[in-house]
Amino acid sequence: MKTLIVSPTYNESKNIADLIEHIFTLDKNYHLLIVDDNSPDGTAELVEKFQKRYSNLHLKKRPGKAGLGTAYKFGFKWALENDYDAIVQMDADGSHDANDVPDLVAGLEDHDVVIGSRYVQGVSVVNWPIRRLIMSYGANLYSRLVTGMPIKDATGGFKAWKRKALDSIDLDSVRSQGYSFQIEMNFRVWQKGFSIGEHPIIFIDRTVGESKMSKAIMIEALFMVWRLRIWKIFGWHK
Template identity: 40%
Template sequence: MTTTQREPVTRVAVLIPTYDERENLPGIVARVRASVPTADVIVLDDGSPDGTGEVADALAAADPHVRVVHRTAKEGLGKAYLAGFAIALEEGYDAAVEMDADGSHLPEQLPSLLAALAEADVVIGARWVRGGEVRNWPAHRKVLSVGANVYTKVLLGMHVNDATAGYRAYRTGALRAMGLEGVESQGYCFQIDLTLRAVRAGLTVVEVPITFVERQVGVSKMGQDIVREALTSVTRWGVEHRLGQLRAVSGRVRDRVPAGERP
């Protein structure tokens, strides 16, 4: 997986989780279809009470490249994406894309993410790299996001600058190598979890600058519980990472000490 010779990406599944996004969904799907006409769009609706599922069904009825997975309960972003990954793996897609339904991820930038898969296993649409941009966020939210990513990068020892980013493209071979069994995290933590799994699996992860645009319609689903989960999990993973490093150093030191001189 880490060699530069990679199979071409031809079959792409764009996964769009939804919960109460009936106003945003038609425009996003239309823009994805215009930006990458060969891609299939899979809407993963968590039983939206506002009728998003019915809107998605109408889109699917009019376009064979669109389908809907009706999930019976609101289980969160992570569970929805895992269900989408399972479909992409089972049906032989070359790549699976994570994309929000609220318009914050610009479908027009999807070709850039897919092009980067020519030399990568995982491509992250990054805000906090040269060329990246965030529109319509207050200063305190930018500070919080940058700080969270710096904390994650330093504590986990990863080279990724925007591990919480949710606009991504994965080769399906990478998803297999990452070992998704047992992933329970949600929101920001889900994205960090998958990034960490990719890095630890020795996969090539690259960041492509994107423009992130805050939603204009609807309400964000990201609550304080999601933020707390991310902070708690990253801290735990970071402690485990540092302890692992210390054990490795200790083992190397013991190897250098003659057996007769060891305590």
Template identity: 45%
Template sequence: MGRVLVVIPTYNESANIRSIVGRVRRSAPAVDVLIADDNSPDGTGAIADELAAADPQVRVLHRPGKQGLGAAYIAGFRWAREHGYDAAVEMDADGSHAPEELPRLLDAARDADVVIGSRYVRGGKLVNWPAHRLLLSRGASLYTRIALGLPVRDATAGYRVYRMPVLDKLELDQVASQGYCFQIDLGWRAYRQGFRIVEVPITFTEREHGASKMGTNIVAEALWRVATWGVQARLETAKRAFGGRRRTG
């Protein structure tokens, strides 16, 4: 796999960040960690600095303010590219993504371009997740498969491994999506570029500390953008087919 960077975006995760970073370092000692903090008012950034001072494999990217999950990941991916990493991992700071499962995702990435830690393939599990969140998540993935033809069971999953050649091709400067939609956006771009995507079952556990950042605006964005991408893809397909008929006619 070469050099791997785990990107962990944070905003008000002071109750979780020490534990998550410690578990990552124990579970996958060879990887490095980048905490991308959006100037958390609860002092998460200061804790991140303490962790980095005590461990040379932990770094901190201080950002000026809360700009959303997608922007934090893109900043982390750029940092990974600039510092010569071969792959980047997305991982939540709230404990929902078990660092102990990271080695399995990295093993799968040896034969794939993108690895998704999936809740909805055989072996995937959900622990303590509210019914309305499950309905939203499953509904979003089904909607995405129908609208885009994206062959992924868990399109909104946020525990992922991207090889750097994938990120180099995804035109990250043009990605404006957030939340659910950010994950769908990058998966859709990777699929259209012909990269190999595999799903690995994980156990997803609802956070024990802090508050979820999920809001109705994030769900609305996903619905609108996925519908737009689906229409655009169908128009492109129809245009190519019509152009082919004209040339052969």
């Protein structure tokens, strides 16, 4: 299965080398796409140095910081254009363990989408303050109750996609960012009848660099789930 890992970056110079080395240690046949939003800390320049060693390492540089959702859409479109069978999305900050990538890809034998889930077997989060943990767990419970999606970790950003599931989504019509982006993408494939599985992971909050989380992202997610519920009621299946 021709596999691409998509990882957006903004100021990840302290983490990117570990990600690249880890991915290609797992499987030299994996492809890794870094979508960099003109990081002022030199992230893209570091990736370019690694490209001399790894032919399957790809870099796309965007002119400025445009948000996580648009970065993933950019990467997903590139994956579809280049005929990948499996597409994995993951953070570059070390919070997603690359060792879980083979298990997520293997899960595509039984499902169309496989989420690396923090909550499918209790709570598996490290280094989070209790307030953030409560907010995240509560947001996922809220999402399930409002949308009806049977997913324990709808806001998780570590997941594997079969090409056909990703190709079924009109990516240009997806406008949300952050947590909302993850929820909306899950909702769209769920409404189309694709199978979504969850594989347990341990999420380790970043130890280097700054979190991109903001109140605006949380507020967007709170409103997004009601928008999705309305779409569901009125038979939206785009």
